[in-house]
Amino acid sequence: MTSSADGHSWVSFTTCCRNFRLDDGRFQRYFRLTRAQFDDLLARVGARMSRQDTNYRRSIPAAERLSIFLATGDSFRTIANSFPVGASTVASIVSDGVTEIWDSLVEEFMAVPTxxxxxxxxxxxxxxxxxxxxxxxxxxxxxxxxxxxxxxxxxxxxxxxxxxxxxxxxxxxxxxxxxxxxxxxxxxxxxxxxxxxxxxxxxxxxxxxxxxxxxxxxxxxxxxxxxxxxxxxxxxxxxxxxxxxxxxxxxxxxxxxxxxxxxxxxxxxxxxxxxxxxxxxxxxxxxxxxxxxxxxxxxxxxxxxxxxxxxxxxVREGLPSGxxxxxxxxxxxxxxxxxxxxxxxxxxxxxxxxxxxxxxxxxxxx
Known part of the structure; x- marks a missing residue:
């Protein structure tokens, strides 16, 4: 199952995110980064993660694709039930997302040292x-x-x-x-x-x-x-x-x-x-x-x-006493x-x- 044309998946995702954003701790526990970091990351990778809508269905928005990617670690089927999208869609998002994340961040955050x-x-x-x-x-x-x-x-x-x-x-x-x-x-x-x-x-x-x-x-x-x-x-x-x-x-x-x-x-x-x-x-x-x-x-x-x-x-500043x-x-x-x-x-x-x-x-x- 993928996102339907009437946008039920996107609506449920938007509601979920809105609820999470009311609670900083809950948001960070779920996504493993702060709200500000999520927005910053989305601004950096969103263009690469975005997909074109078709005549048959609306594409999954970049924010939802990023959220699905950040949920990796659970099985694809478990993630699919959480959003909800199909397990094959999760697999595709993760497969594309790892390359999109790397290409968007590597130059600034892991460039070969001078x-x-x-x-x-x-x-x-x-x-x-x-x-x-x-x-x-x-x-x-x-x-x-x-x-x-x-x-x-x-x-x-x-x-x-x-x-x-x-x-x-x-x-x-x-x-x-x-x-x-x-x-x-x-x-x-x-x-x-x-x-x-x-x-x-x-x-x-x-x-x-x-x-x-x-x-x-x-x-x-x-x-x-x-x-x-x-x-x-x-x-x-x-x-x-x-x-x-x-x-x-x-x-x-x-x-x-x-x-x-x-x-x-x-x-x-x-x-x-x-x-x-x-x-x-x-x-x-x-x-x-x-x-x-x-x-x-x-x-x-x-x-x-x-x-x-x-x-x-x-940062650990020094060795604790004892x-x-x-x-x-x-x-x-x-x-x-x-x-x-x-x-x-x-x-x-x-x-x-x-x-x-x-x-x-x-x-x-x-």
Missing amino acids: TEDWRAIAQKFEERWNFPLCCGAIDGKHVVLKAPANSGSQFFNYKGTFSIVLLAVVDADYCFRIIDVGGYGRTSDGGILANSAFGQALRAGNLKLPSDRVLSVHAQRGPLPHVFVADEAFPLRADLMRPFPGRIVPRERRVFNYRLSRARLVVEDAFGMLSSQWRIYRRVMEVRPELAERCVKATCVLHNFLRRTAPTAA VVLPLPGLGRVAANNPAREAIRIRETFTDYFSAEGSLSWQNTII
């Missing part, structure tokens, strides 16, 4: 998370799918489910700056990075990162490159810092692991916000992998839109052979974090 952007990101990481020269935290997230037909074991991951992988670079404000979606679930995070456009650009030196910088004028350590931080599943590189492995490590290395963990938590928190905000991450996605990829991309750019247009961004963060890299040793320069850079950060770059609480926590 050198100045990387420099600003690094400054915020130093101010908020006490890790200098850090341009982002990297991690991968498995998005669970219904087993694709004739896919063999490509999508089958170590958790025993079928998935595609979202590889993300997240800044100090929990925003996604670069994403790569669609890696097979069976592939390791390190393999996903190596095969991604971001990983290839990082390896080729094409990301336009800022010039090397000296950490402190009080120590003769020389300039260091700008880096990304990751967990032990990723390789150690001159531009990618991972924790020291092992359960028994010297105090200085435990300090480094803590400081890296503190900076790296932003990507885990961003994934947590994404899963909390969008219901598609709470259940198995019963769509083709190609559509799942586009859904993930759309929700990531919407995540950035919501954070940057929120009246007050919820909170102990787990140290990463305990007991897992990835099979990689880091170059000497990468080892030197990590040791330099380690020396700095235990000397003039130390924090008053770090020794207590480790």
